[in-house]
Amino acid sequence: MAVSGISCERGADGLLLVRLTGTFRLAGHLPDFEGVRRQLASAPPRRLAYDASAVEDWDGALVARLLTFEETCTAARVEVDRAGLPEGLRRLLELAQAVPEKEGARRSARHVPLLERVGSATLRLRDGTTVFIGFVGEAGLSVGRMVRGQARFRRSDFFLLLEQCGGQALPIVTLISFLVGLILAFVGAIQLEQFGAEIYVANLVGIAMVREMGAMMGAIIMAGRTGAAFAAQLGTMRVTQEIDALETLGLAPFDFLVLPRMLALSLMMPLLTLYADFVGIAGGAFVSVTMLDIGPQQYWDQTASAIGLDDFVVGLVKSSVFGVLVAIAGCLRGSQCGNSSAAVGQAATSAVVTGIVLVIVADAIFTVIFNAIGV
């Protein structure tokens, strides 16, 4: 087998002649143009020509290398004369360059320094907050339009949503609330037993469920269930241009899609919470009756004396706000969705995260407020 090689020599009139010899196949390494490149860099010629008369065999390896090599030439403003290349090779090169790379289409991965990452994350946070506040404002306007009877959405959509946010969530809410009641009673019983105060398990479970856990667990379940679903629905509608189709009809997508979702969730959340409260109390009763020798009637009486109407009001007020927040998180993320199926997945995920964060932050604020006004 002949030794394959690339050499070059200078000719008259600023010419650099690249001589290709032997076999160039993908089996070995890609042909080495380093020597020629160095020549190019040290003293740029005006023209470059090939002599491939001694090439025995070639394939994609040579074409690929020539393509990148000629890019260097173009960048160095060296005129390339391909006449000396084999006919087939020349045609392949032309084909490869026939479709010009679109300007701006190339995305190069670039290392971003830490400080810049921190900076742009901060900017994103600021922009994100602005967008969120804008969305909440838009939601307020939309509710205003509804009150004045100007907002349009389909009643049948709304009833479907009510079912989705209410009835269909009952099984999971039942399971989780019962277990939460059970856990609270269990943990409480172990502590209270030391003082012979087992009966106060009823107070603990009742207050905790009604004021906190009913609304909180309900909201977290709905964020995972319904918030994610809202984001995925709206995101998909964005990808398939269904939202555009609404817009060109002059229908406000916000009224048509976001408003019914927000309404449905903020109506159903208090009901779910109320239900969760009672299921949780039942969970506590189950532990007390089976482990602590407290009768069902006794447990119920104790619970009834422990929780007042104001506790229920606290829980229900919280839960409707949580409902709005979960719906807003879902719809916001859905409407920000990018133009691909991967983006829909991301939108759903970030709807859940946003929803839970908003709910917990709001709960903390509520606790401070209720504490201050003494309810």
Add this chain to the structure above:
Amino acid sequence: MRVSVPAAISVRGLTMAYGDYVVMRDLDFDIHPGDIFIIMGGSGCGKSTLMRNMVGLEEPAAGEVFHGGKSFTRADEIERRRMLRSFGVMYQGGALWTAMTLAENVGLPLGEYTELSAAEIREVAVLKLALVGLRGFEDHLPSEISGGMQKRAAIARAMALDPAILFLDEPSAGLDPISARLLDDLILELRASLGTTVVIVTHELASIFTVADDSVFLDPASKTMLAVGNPRELRDHGDPRVRRFLTRGEDTSEGRALA
């Protein structure tokens, strides 16, 4: 004759961009009332984007779009809504509302803009679906019919309000040759009977030569339009890129205009 009526759509100095990325610049052309106007160009050159600019889904980076001599770009909310009423738009992917049946899809614009009763709306929806060959599929959901049928249903929805201007983004892509042919007939029929102006994004040459009165040719390399005119006449256009497109790449002779 045409000079006296204002153009159905005028595009003036339009530059379209997504953020910093300019898709097309300096577009200038008129679409005359009752014409079938084709937007041509290779894939990804900005045809859909041009349509989105014309119907107000994207704001122009520069320049203006006029509808019936009035600026659409600068119109206020009420004026815009009135103009939107006169458009029917079919999106590239169909974009039917997946939670509604075909009849409900077609009926929604009718319920929105007319005083018709529910039964009357259904009657009109059935007719529009029948026009695109979807008789008997009124109560199907979009997910229950094929892609080509979804496309036709989307056309029916775009025609729901008998719009003055119908925008169709690649209506015949993915249709079999016979359905594509029927679609051409339908477009010609709409124009003949209702005087509809039709703006079509397509690269189906057969369809272009059958229906087109006028066209614009977009070129991604120079990021602007290269030609305006009747596609049959553009086959002899001075620019080889236009000729090559209209002859499926067969014309490779170098620019006659330059020679």
